[in-house]
Amino acid sequence: MLTPPHLGELIRESMDAVGWNVTETAAHLGCERGTLSRLLNGKTGVSANMALALEAVGWGTADHWMRMQASYELAQARRARGWQEEMKSRDAVAR
Known part of the structure; x- marks a missing residue:
């Protein structure tokens, strides 16, 4: 899964x-440099306000940014859950 x-x-x-x-x-x-830096470095995601700011500078629509953020978060959750499921399976086999 990508x-x-x-x-x-x-x-x-x-x-x-x-x-x-x-x-x-x-x-x-219209944001603090530190706020943008955290976003660029993967420490935070795109908020609704940031999505609106990105739209205002012509970098796509706020709706598109929010959908991409949701897709990213869902992929991360699936990956984490898959890892948890894999660990449960290994524990069951080890018993």
Whole structure:
């Protein structure tokens, strides 16, 4: 099962395409530099407010960003659950 990329990676690609650094991008998005940095580094996801800010700078619709965030989170949960199920199966075999 493929895991979609963290949205921070996609935002960084958009930044590179327009030549903005983190400080410039944060200013355009109307957010704190640290907030954007955490998103770019995969520490947080795209919030509804960030999705609206991304839409405002022309990087897709807020709805699309929110759907991608939900897909990412679901893939992460499936991966974690699969790992948990695998561990349960190993424990059952070991008994």
